Amino acid sequence: MATRASVMDCSVGSKKLSPSRVRVAVRLRPFMEKDDKAQQPCVRGLDAQSLEIVNWRNQLETMQYQFDAFYGNESSQREVYSGSVCPILTNLLNGQNASVFAYGPTGAGKTHTMLGNPAQPGVIPRAVRDLLQLTRAAGGTSDNSGWTYSITMSYVEIYQEKVMDLLEPKNKDLPIREDKDHNILIPGLTQKTISTFSDFDEHFIPASQNRTVACTKLNDRSSRSHAVLLIKVLKTQQVMPYRQLTGKLYLIDLAGSEDNRRTGNQGIRLKESGAINSSLFTLSKVVDALNQGLPRIPYRDSKLTRLLQDSLGGSAHSVMITNIAPEQKYYFDTLTALNFAAKSKQIINRPFCQETVPAAVQPPAKRLREDAESTSSSRQLKKSKTEGGDDSPNPEENRVKRKLNLASLDPAVVERLLKLDKILTEKGMKETQLLSTPKRERMALLKKWEESQVEIERLKEKQKELEQKALAAEARLEKSNTSDSGLSDSSVNESTFRAPLRGRKRVTSTAKSKKVVRVLPLQENNQQKNSILEEGLPVFEKKTRSACEGRENEPGWEVKIRSDLLQSGRQKILHLLNCGSVKELKSLQKIGDKKAKLIMGWREVNGPFTNVEDLASLEGMSLKQVTSFLKANIMTMVTS
Known part of the structure; x- marks a missing residue:
């Protein structure tokens, strides 16, 4: 049985939600090579929220940054998850959205932070496990009030500006749409229901192997695409009024920005790098536009920013984990990432609850009675139109008949009909000009042409x-x-x-x-x-x-013209063509600088002209043009 649903803000009947700023955490990975440990790191932490980096303009100075959290090279996966990601998961059970994405240059450890390994699981497996535990705990409490929870997952990658379904690889180049409530969605995306963590592993591990990775000089398994894991939590009330709350969790592993001079990318790797850098540049433009308060935010310039529209300046509780490297060779990549993180923490999101309330279901007897009333009203209206039509020659009689027929209808229907009649009458009285359309313009032009x-x-x-x-x-x-x-x-x-x-x-x-x-x-x-x-x-x-x-x-x-004058004129023109300079040739009619130089060049290659008609051999001169040239110059000589 279909029901009509309406979406409303959860602040109605509850306290109003306050704006939420994007929380930014910075994680410094350890040295990757033993030889690099002898070098001094270009960045170091000061406390749990601030760090400093060497100023490249002056090695004796440092630049300090302060964020919501800083995790040094000795920090564990549990510390990163517990400090930044775990606090926002409870919002999903209230129908609000949340997003976590890892940002940073290539080789900085973004995939390790999001996925980890079996010994050190990352953000994604820990978040899914805790979310399953939260829903089981909420569904088993005594004050549950008849609420049930269901969790679904979807997994996509954005490869060269194309959205690929990792759970179903045959679904390629999926569109990104926006519904009437400004929610971002992907039509045709595969959704898998999960109830245990083993269900999640069953779908996620094969899908992760479908993701595009490749080897570069800086990373053996470099991500060549942006991966997005969507976890949807649906909270349904089993008693009246049957409310539904929908919360979405975006877990995003961004591909790192690459310097092709150091990665050695060529061919398809170079094309992939260009698509990655372009989408990250659009992401930077979105952050700048949000901070400056511009009227247009370029979300649609990239598939990545289109998908992150809820996370940046939208309706989600967002956390960005910026991954940086300590080596000197990554200095400028680290500096760029820190500057981007500093700009991102100024973005303000406005989360709200996505609540759906189905329309009240009417009893069958009441519905049948209303259907019968509506059918009788429509029949009476049709009868009134037939009896009170314009076929009668007396307009006053028709008006009286229509009034008598309307009196037998439902007062609400009569009121609506009278309003409609008034609107149509006013519109007919106004002599408004027709809209200017291409078809009407063509008709007007055709009429003018006929006239x-x-x-x-x-x-x-x-x-x-x-x-x-x-x-x-x-x-x-x-x-x-x-x-x-x-x-x-x-x-x-x-x-x-x-x-x-x-x-x-x-x-x-x-x-x-x-x-x-x-x-x-x-x-x-x-x-x-x-x-x-x-x-x-x-x-x-x-x-x-x-x-x-x-x-x-x-x-x-x-x-x-007299034949002797014509012949003498031809001789004068021929003499100028054979002996004249560029200036003298330009004095002739229809001879400019370019043609004068062509005549001089032809004369040097082929010798003097035998007759004036030889000008037709020049480039850009036809016999018709030569005849016109001859007439114009002879007329000038005769009349001068």
């Missing part, structure tokens, strides 16, 4: 009418001039330029110009045209472009 096409067609029709009028005027002018055209240039221009022909440019002359370029209409007198050609001036004639050029009956212009 512009209609306007273009109208203008074309008007153009044709004006051209017909102009042709009629020219015909009348030819009939009146039977003998010789005695009209002056100004009168011809005045009569022929009344038609608005596209492409016709107005030519003006200044006092400095030596010759005049005359523009003639389409049907000009041949004697006047020949006299102009004898003077050596270019003549522009109006022509009609063919339909294949895309515009039907559109007037254009063509140029006719």
